[in-house]
Amino acid sequence: MGSPVLVSASTPPTIDHEIIHFDVNPVTQDGLLLEMPKIIIVIPAFNEQDNIKNVILSIKNFRRSLDCVVINDASTDNTQQIASSVENAYVIELPNNLGIGGAVQTGFKFAIENDYDFAVQFDGDGQHLAGELDKILSPVIDGTCDVCIGSRFIDNNTDNFRSTATRRFGILFFQQMNKLLIKQNISDSTSGFRAYNKKAIHFLSKHYPTDYPEPESIILLGKNNFTIKEVPVLMQERQNGQSSISGLKPIYYMLKVSLAMWMAHIRKY
């Protein structure tokens, strides 16, 4: 009905994964079938009724075997109804608004409960592109790193959407903080386009900041000996709606995040 492109639309999603279907099973050199890793795409969404359907469909169209879970962060619009109307996507509705970190962490908990091997954080506002998924997924799948971040600032592709000047200043500031605190060069700390392996999902399902989690979680992961890698990706300007950080918030954001990064640096788990 609503999603004519989905081939497997007749198969309802199962929470315990009795049915796992893949596009192509990879074959080893001996001709043996290799078991495909279970991958979940975590999509936090707050009032994204205009974008959410396209986001889910773009992922499903990119690769049918990718499972999607939408975390509806107590939206006040029709995000819940629209997301649930899309076949083959899980929708989790938070009864209270927790902020992006709390929503993403719910996705990590879901991934642990359902024994996923890898998780991708994918914004519900259409900023991230499904076509770029393999770039961040392959380094964690082949074991190069525990966490892979999709960065807008690695190569000098000018076509790429790079956000506003103030935001870029903030990102530059965080880059220096990362160099200082965990001796790693992360060019795009605020990027929410990330892939995690099971070890990282486990850790973050227990420790994840509630609001503005991205820069802080880099320190958190770095301090706890997770290997982080950055790959260049393309991103798109948001299609509809407002960004979460506007008005006087940038000042609060910088202060809160800087403090949180410093605390994550000196805290021990």
Place this chain on the structure above:
Amino acid sequence: MNSFLSTMSNHRLTILSIFGSLLVLVFILRLIKHKKIKEEYSLLWIGFSIIFLILSLFRPLLESLANVLGIYYAPSALLLIFVLAQFFILVQFSIVISKLSNNNKNLTQEIALLKAKINNSPINRENFRRPEQE
């Protein structure tokens, strides 16, 4: 004449602070009795109102404390203790609120996950996912 007035005002302040701290103490104890405050969150209130009461009752004690702290006018020391008490109680509030919001976050996530599990369970799935007839 001048010194008489100042002694009077000192006494008035003493009486005021004795009554004030007694009032706070009784008020807090009543709140605990009626289960409006949990015991663990009342200890700071009780502790500070008792300290306040003792210092108001025994003027020499207050004088020597003020002396140690280098405070010229002894009743000012009471004010200092009052401010300190408020500080500690407010810090305790921040701690409790942070703990509560963390618990609240965990509960919210847990409820959402459970709800999703129920909605996706084989029993409810058919009803839940049945395509609408048009």
